[in-house]
Amino acid sequence: MNKLSSKNILVGISGGIAAYKSAELIRLFKKADANVRVCMTNGAQEFITPLTLQALSGNPVHSTLLDPDAEAGMGHIELARWADLLVIAPATADLMARMRAGMADDLLTTLVLASNAPVHIAPAMNQQMWAHPATQDNVAELAKYHHIHGPAAGEQACGDVGYGRMLEPQEIVDAVVGTLNQTINTSDVEQQLAGKRVLITAGPTREPLDPVRYLTNRSSGKMGYAIAEAAAAMGAEVVLVSGPTQLSVSDHIKRVDIETAEQMLSAVTSEVENCDIFIAAAAVADYRLKEVATKKMKKQGSGLHLELEQNPDILATTSIANPDLFTVGFAAETNDVIEYATGKLKRKQLNMIVANQVGINKGFDKDSNQVDILTADGEHITLPEMNKKQLAFDILDIICQTYHKEKPHAL
CATH class of the missing domain: 3.40.50.10300 (CoaB-like)
Incomplete structure (x- = not known):
């Protein structure tokens, strides 16, 4: 059984070089017969264009907190209600710090707070940023509420080697599927x-x-x-x-x-x-x-x-x-x-x-x-x-x- 079939998946993309992998992630979700919408931060749009992701997802890309085309201009509420899953890939150190603080200063962080859907986070950053105690503290706190997938170890775009690489798109899909229908009512x-x-x-x-x-x-x-x-x-x-x-x-x-x-x-x-x-x-x-x-x-x-x-x-x-x-x-x-x-x-x-x-x-x-x-x-x-x-x-x-x-x- 395809657990992603007909699921409404909101893919959040923050501003890191790993944003180029998000295109393949969206393609894999669509291939699994999921409905996909995309939310991008301003930083993410510096790495990959909304037009590319619109073509892959088949839906307009969202980036503005107050959408004049949405009902009552409250596009973030409509998106939050629509989503069955939120998958944030890549999630930068900055984004996770803001999420940990409960901030809602852009559309993506607002959606995290406004939705009761499970949130899946795929971190991506420089190895030293990942190892920093502040980041590790943020990750530990976020893991109490959300699913953390990765990061992986390897060579990074900056030339460093270590943990911080975003998981490959197929690994993220597998991790998301692995959590579906596994919620335990203790x-x-x-x-x-x-x-x-x-x-x-x-x-x-x-x-x-x-x-x-x-x-x-x-x-x-x-x-x-x-x-x-x-x-x-x-x-x-x-x-x-x-x-x-x-x-x-x-x-x-x-x-x-x-x-x-x-x-x-x-x-x-x-x-x-x-x-x-x-x-x-x-x-x-x-x-x-x-x-x-x-x-x-x-x-x-x-x-x-x-x-x-x-x-x-x-x-x-x-x-x-x-x-x-x-x-x-x-x-x-x-x-x-x-x-x-x-x-x-x-x-x-x-x-x-x-x-x-x-x-x-x-x-x-x-x-x-x-x-x-x-x-x-x-x-x-x-x-x-x-x-x-x-x-x-x-x-x-x-x-x-x-x-x-x-x-x-x-x-």
Whole structure:
């Protein structure tokens, strides 16, 4: 089923070089049989012409807050009522700052406030602007109300390399589709975990090389955070041990922030007492530098040799030390996913493992995922690709079913 068919999609475009990608985004939405209208800021019109987007969308482009051709001159209200979805791509640092402040000083920001439709934001900016604490603070606040898609890492128009590139149009379409029909009414969620204490790890770890550099991975933490929110909605007391992420979590969830694998193990060991279920969704670095430099390392000839040592295995250590704990692992693999996941399940003495393939455009830093779930008693359950928020509930449903089989008097 085409989830975008007959949807009214309002595409908002702000003033960045990535605005040229918006033309392809509009084309893809139209190809999916959606109705598309476009709103441009003044800055956006410096990068791409309204005429181009009018031709692609089949509708006049909107840019004026008070439209004399609209009913009662209130074009922004008509547009706000019309839209089923707002997709802002690109969203500049300036636009997100104004959105975070609740400003309505142009048509696009006014539409965000005037519409009750879901808002999807695809950030695009210089890598340093994206990394700036003010931008990260704005993104964290906006993520409480809206869907944030990206940005991606790579070479930028200015010549810099890093996070800040807008996602490709097809990736944005896929992310939008992944959120449709996935809204969870938590008041209707069965309280299957009422009275249970659930410990969850999420995100990457950072292993320092020197005072300014570290080893890490591409995990965004989205899956672990979604599981934490879902477990809380299902009645559990939740403790979330998180590596560095750009995500926020509900106030009723206890969050413990760490950076390194050793810090994560220490936090898990401290929190695991009296826990009923441990879900290790974090992507923990396997290795760390044997000796961390106290000063910034300088170039030395043509290469650099780093001596690494293995980090503690948090999942195996916790599982073996707590045999009564129901332990769920995650296996993110680029190949032979089921084979490697089965090995981890047995080797680490787990009750269950959630396996997924990662790589380019798969798993990490996406809003959707597809997983296979393997249990210690030989069950193999495949869940189709879906939004991670919905996937979290489906995973927890299976955890509860398996937990009940193994501990029939516990739930």
